Amino acid sequence: MTAQLWCFGESGNAYKVALMLSLTGTRWQPVFVDFFHGEARGEAFREINPMGEVPVLRLGSRLFTQSGVMLTHLAQVTGQMGGTSPDEADEILRWLFWDNHKFSGQIGTTRFLINFLKPEKRPQEVIAFQQARLKSACSVLNDHLVTRDWMVGAAPTIADLSLCSYLYYPEPFGFSRDDWPDIARWLDRIAGLPGWKHPYDLMPGNPSDRG
DSSP states (O other): OOEEEEEOTTOHHHHHHHHHHHHTTOOEEEEEOOGGGTGGGSHHHHHHOTTOOSOEEEETTEEEESHHHHHHHHHHHHOOSSOSSHHHHHHHHHHHHHIIIIIHHHHHHHHHHHHSSOGGGOOHHHHHHHHHHHHHHHHHHHHHHTTOSSSSTTSOOHHHHHHHGGGGOOSOSSOOGGGOHHHHHHHHHHHTSTTOOOHHHHSSOOGGGGO
C-alpha cells in the first residue's frame, strides 16, 4: 500500500505529515497542489476536501484531513512516535492542540503575510501583533525543552513533528535559532533522525518555482 499526500513544499502543515511518513518508513507519494494559483479553492480539490485545505492524506480506502488527525492515525497504524503509555499519549495530544492554536497557527499566518503577499499588501500592524504572539509561544516551547531532549518522554513523537515543522523554513517570519538555544538544539536532534529531509527536498513546490 502506498499512501498519497496532497501537499506543496511551502506548507508547514503538510510537512508535518510528510516528515512522519518519511521517518516511519511508510511508502508514500506526493500529489502536488498548486496552492498559489488557487487550486485548493477550486471545485475539484474541494471534492477531495470541502475545507479547501492542504494537506490531505489517502491511506488505503480512507481520506484524512487536518494534520493532527493524520499524525495521530499514522502513529496508531505504524506503532511509532505515539508515546509509550496512556499518560504520554495524553501529553502528546495536549501539545498537538497547543501547536495548532498557539504555535503553527501564528507562524503560518505570519510567514504568509511577510513572504507571500506583495509588499504593498502586507499589513504591518497585524504582522507585529502576530510576531509578538509568536515570541511568547517560542518562550513556552524553549522553556519546556531546557531539561528535555524531546517534547514528551524519552524519544521523538508526533508532538515533536507537529511543533518543529515551520521552524525549518528559510523565509523570515520572526523566528531565529540564535534567540532560542534549546529550540535550536532540539531542531538539530530532529534533523539527525534517519529519514529526515528539509521540506523543500521532501515535497514538490518551492518559492523559486514562482520566480
